[in-house]
Amino acid sequence: MRIVDVNEFYSPTGGGVRTYVDRKIEVLAGMGHELIVLAPGRENRIEERPGGGAIHYIEAPGMPFDANYGLFWDAAPLYQRLNALDPDVVENCSPWRAAWIVSGWRGRAIRSFFMHNDNVEAYPKRWFKPLASAPRIERAFSWYDRYLGRCLDRFDTVVTNGPSLTKQLSLRGVRVDATMPLGIERAHFSPSLRDEGLRAALLQQCGLPADAHLLLGVGRHHPEKRWPTVIDAVRRAGTQAPVGLVILGQGMDTKTLERHIGDNPHIRLFRPVYDRRRLATIMASADFYIHGCGTETFGLVPAEALASGTPLIVPDGGGTAEIADPLFAEVYAQRDAHSCADAILRMLARDRGIVRRAATVAAATVRSDEEHCADLVAHYADVIARRGGVRLTA
Incomplete structure (x- = not known):
C-alpha cells in the first residue's frame, strides 16, 4: 500500500507530529508499505528515507505566527505530485486549504482525514476560558463544527488518534469513523x-x-x-x-x-x-x-x-x-x-x-507504534475493499 500524507503540520523543527510521522515512515516500510509526506517547505526538495518512504518538501508560504510551519495554498504543485505518485490512500490532517485541495483531487485513492487535534479545544476554549463557560464557547464556535462537517463529507474516512479526541468530537456531532490510538517506539x-x-x-x-x-x-x-x-x-x-x-x-x-x-x-x-x-x-x-x-x-x-x-x-x-x-x-x-x-x-x-x-x-503495557500502524493499514484496506477498490467521486 502506498500512502501519501499531505501534512501542513510536518516540520523538521516540529514536535509531536514530526516524531509520529518520521517513525510511521519507518514502521510502514518494515511492514512492506510506503509512506510519502508532502510538506510545506522553503524550497522544493525530496528527502529520501533509508528503507523506503520520503519527505517531499513543496515550496509554500510560511505560517504568519510560527516560522516552523508552512501553509499550502496553490493546488497545482500538490496535484502534480499526487498524480505522479498515484497513491492508494491520501491522508490529510489540516481542516483549511489543504483539506479542500486533497478532497478535490481526482485520483483513484481513498481520502482519509486524520485528526491530530481539536481546534475548538486547543484555541477558543483556551483563549476565552476566563470569560465564558465551556458550553457557551462551544455554542459560539458551532460555526466551526458546521464547517468541519462540510469538509469531512468530502473524505472517505475520518480517523482520530485516540478515544479522547473521538469523545470530544462526537459530543459536538462531528463525524468520526475510526479511532486509531497512537503508539510509541517502545x-x-x-x-x-x-x-x-x-x-x-x-x-x-x-x-x-x-x-x-x-x-x-x-x-x-x-x-x-x-x-x-x-x-x-x-x-x-x-x-x-x-x-x-x-x-x-x-x-x-x-x-x-x-x-x-x-x-x-x-x-x-x-x-x-x-x-x-x-x-x-x-x-x-x-x-x-x-x-x-x-x-x-x-x-x-x-x-x-x-x-x-x-x-x-x-x-x-x-x-x-x-x-x-x-x-x-x-x-x-x-x-x-x-x-x-x-x-x-x-x-x-x-x-x-x-x-x-x-x-x-x-x-510494558504502553501501546507501540507498530500496533498503531497495523491497525491503521487494516482500516484503510477495509475502506478500499468496501469501495470496491475504486474511490467514490467527491
Missing part, C-alpha cells in the same frame, strides 16, 4: 536506562543536591503547552521541598519562558534532544515527568515517559489524563498552578520506590 524507552549519574548532573544544573527531586518536561515552547503553569507550580512547590525542573524544547515562547523563570536557579530550559536513545535515558533518569497541556488528544511524550518507568504529574484533560493511573500518577486541574503544585507535593509525599515500581510495571 524499543527505545525502558526503565533500565535510568542513570543516577545523569540524574545527579541534571540536579546540579538546577543548583540542587542529588537528594532533591528532579522533574522533567518535554515539548515546544508554545502557549498551548502551558509551561508557565508548570513553572509557577514548581516554584510554589519548591518553597516546601527541594525540586528542580528541566524543560527540553524550543519555540516561539522561549524568550517569554526565560523571562517567566527569571533568576530562579532551580528551573532550567534546555534545547530539544533529538537523539532517541539520549532522550530515553533522560526520561528514565528523571524522578517524575510533568506535563502542562490538557488539550493534547493523545500525549506521545507522557506515554514515552511512562514507557521509561517514570511516574507522571499531568493535567486532567486530553489524552494524557487517560493513561494517568493513580498507582503511578497524580492529576491536577488543567491551567491551575495551585492545583499543579498540590499534585507535585502529593507525589513527593508518596513512597518513591512504590510509585516507580508501579510505573515500571505499566511501562
Whole structure:
C-alpha cells in the first residue's frame, strides 16, 4: 500500500507530529508499505528515507505566527505530485486549504482525514476560558463544527488518534469513523536506562543536591503547552521541598519562558534532544515527568515517559489524563498552578520506590507504534475493499 500524507503540520523543527510521522515512515516500510509526506517547505526538495518512504518538501508560504510551519495554498504543485505518485490512500490532517485541495483531487485513492487535534479545544476554549463557560464557547464556535462537517463529507474516512479526541468530537456531532490510538517506539524507552549519574548532573544544573527531586518536561515552547503553569507550580512547590525542573524544547515562547523563570536557579530550559536513545535515558533518569497541556488528544511524550518507568504529574484533560493511573500518577486541574503544585507535593509525599515500581510495571503495557500502524493499514484496506477498490467521486 502506498500512502501519501499531505501534512501542513510536518516540520523538521516540529514536535509531536514530526516524531509520529518520521517513525510511521519507518514502521510502514518494515511492514512492506510506503509512506510519502508532502510538506510545506522553503524550497522544493525530496528527502529520501533509508528503507523506503520520503519527505517531499513543496515550496509554500510560511505560517504568519510560527516560522516552523508552512501553509499550502496553490493546488497545482500538490496535484502534480499526487498524480505522479498515484497513491492508494491520501491522508490529510489540516481542516483549511489543504483539506479542500486533497478532497478535490481526482485520483483513484481513498481520502482519509486524520485528526491530530481539536481546534475548538486547543484555541477558543483556551483563549476565552476566563470569560465564558465551556458550553457557551462551544455554542459560539458551532460555526466551526458546521464547517468541519462540510469538509469531512468530502473524505472517505475520518480517523482520530485516540478515544479522547473521538469523545470530544462526537459530543459536538462531528463525524468520526475510526479511532486509531497512537503508539510509541517502545524499543527505545525502558526503565533500565535510568542513570543516577545523569540524574545527579541534571540536579546540579538546577543548583540542587542529588537528594532533591528532579522533574522533567518535554515539548515546544508554545502557549498551548502551558509551561508557565508548570513553572509557577514548581516554584510554589519548591518553597516546601527541594525540586528542580528541566524543560527540553524550543519555540516561539522561549524568550517569554526565560523571562517567566527569571533568576530562579532551580528551573532550567534546555534545547530539544533529538537523539532517541539520549532522550530515553533522560526520561528514565528523571524522578517524575510533568506535563502542562490538557488539550493534547493523545500525549506521545507522557506515554514515552511512562514507557521509561517514570511516574507522571499531568493535567486532567486530553489524552494524557487517560493513561494517568493513580498507582503511578497524580492529576491536577488543567491551567491551575495551585492545583499543579498540590499534585507535585502529593507525589513527593508518596513512597518513591512504590510509585516507580508501579510505573515500571505499566511501562510494558504502553501501546507501540507498530500496533498503531497495523491497525491503521487494516482500516484503510477495509475502506478500499468496501469501495470496491475504486474511490467514490467527491
